[in-house]
Amino acid sequence: MAYDCIVCVKQVPDTAHVTAEAMTPEGTVNRAALPAIFNPEDLHALEVALSVRDEYGGSVTVISMGPPKAADVLREALYRGADRAVLLTDRRAAASDTLATSYIISRAIRTLGKYDLVFCGRQAIDGDTAQVGPQTAEKLGIPQVTYLERIESVTDGVARMRRNVGNGWEVVEVKMPVLVTVLDTANEPRPPAAKRSTKYKRSRTRLELGAEVKAEMPDVSKEKAEVEIERRAETLRSRGLMIDTWNLDDIDADLSWCGLNGSPTKVHRIQAIVLTKEGYTEIPPTEEGIRRLVHELIVDHTLG
């Protein structure tokens, strides 16, 4: 029995490695200066889907909601073995909170049609909320299994999975379709395959083709440019190199559920964390210095 898998992936700024170049003189982080990466746990979600397909047959479709340059993570998913990639991009989706985001993703999943398993990374490192997976499951009206450590077996449309709940583990069984969120301890993601990378390097979204045509033929009319874009898209499509691009109309989304309108939470205030350099007492690394420190900690009842 073959299973159709969908993997939801996100392109995120690399918040874990804030480099000196990304720091402003005030000591805050300039997000735009951080490199954009494949959200780490989403790579593990992709790996689970690929291994299910490799073992049981079926397909792996990767979808990503984000700005046009999120096409980069979709290409990376194709290098690693995904069969199909869909970019969800629309200005009207900007400023979506997790609720609006999960609605949009659930619409895209419904648009894809039949599926058995949906995989998400447990959480994305830019927000660390871990909310979009469970919310998407609820919107789809399907069960969720969070914190996947491994899939034990899949038999006749029933998946048996082991989840890590921090202070222990559980094995659960559920009939598909089901949405699963994956931990970074679940597996070792396979690297991009050289052959696939060579092939899919040429994969493009329509928006990228548009930008290329504009750069290469700056003087042609709009109509001519359209014709050229369509010609290139047709060639890529025939070789399976087109990354589908959908907007909110393509997935039949109710706009009152999307973007700012669809988001109950509002950001009231943002404060940047400033790393201060002052404020600590320097203790010399000597017997005497340390004895004094210990004495001070005893006097103020820190050490009993």
Place this chain on the structure above:
Amino acid sequence: MIDVNRKGEVWVFAEQEDGKLSDIALELCGKARELADHVGVKMAAVLPGTSVRGLTDELIAHGADKVYVVEDRRLEHYQTQPYARVICSLVEKHKPQIVVYGASAIGRDLAPRVASALRAGLTADCTDLDIADVRDAASGVTHKNLLLQIRPAFGGNIIATIVNPQRWPQMATVREGVMAMPEPDPKRGGEVVEEEVEFQELDFAVKLIERHREPHTVNLKGARTIAAGGGGVGSKEGFRVIHELAAAMGGAVGASRAAVDSGYVNKAHQVGQTGTTVRPALYIAAGISGTVQHRAGMEESAKIVAINDDPEAPILSVAHYGIVGDLNQIIPMMIRAIKERPKE
């Protein structure tokens, strides 16, 4: 989603496992009590489970005015959908203005499911909650007494304050260990309300086949003092001095993720964003650089001592005392100084 309901109660999801309330449930009672007093409403705990009646006194002693109890034999072990059904049904019936959950494995699985079903807002992993009037700059409208949901974001590089002005209940998950545990008052009175919830067959789609819980061996949260080692310790053998330092203080052993990932010590000791959040009286960080992910778990400690050979290490920015030098020399000196301290 429910409408703005200023008379609505403040609710805590009373997480319990194997007949024992989680610390976070009791920590939340303390905070929710404050919030409820601030807006002048009652504070209630929602307690689903099997044979959980006996836990209601503890919730009341920790600040609840009311406990909604939902008992069903199918609620023995936490499962997403039946528990979400309980919360959603009760929210629709009683229309609370605020619902808070622990940012635990359970709370972070449950709260988003509930938020999606109710179409309500939810903020994850708050480190503080408060009440204030909030003026919306665009419309000029002032919303009275909103829940301020305060959380680190962007890998801990910013602190965001989130509000839900219109679509209630206002919901948040709160990180474990950051709210002070309230002093229980066994004389406090409170009301126990039995509730019935109608389940659907599909709520039980996920079947629990096997369940294993690790005995609590490492008590980081409860420790008064913690000696923590990081990547700079260099080896598992080297980590022995960290254990010795902790033993000399009568405290617990903590670690950074680098130390855990390198196998110096097991994961239960990890402090930080993906480990335990601690606030001991004393935190000694040795060979720990102090990335935001680590600091998120320890910067609330009352006293922080950093030992690092790099005078530029970020850990020093949150330290009260800094010792710049080699931990292999400094820690043995420290152990001696502690052991030789004059005893009263």
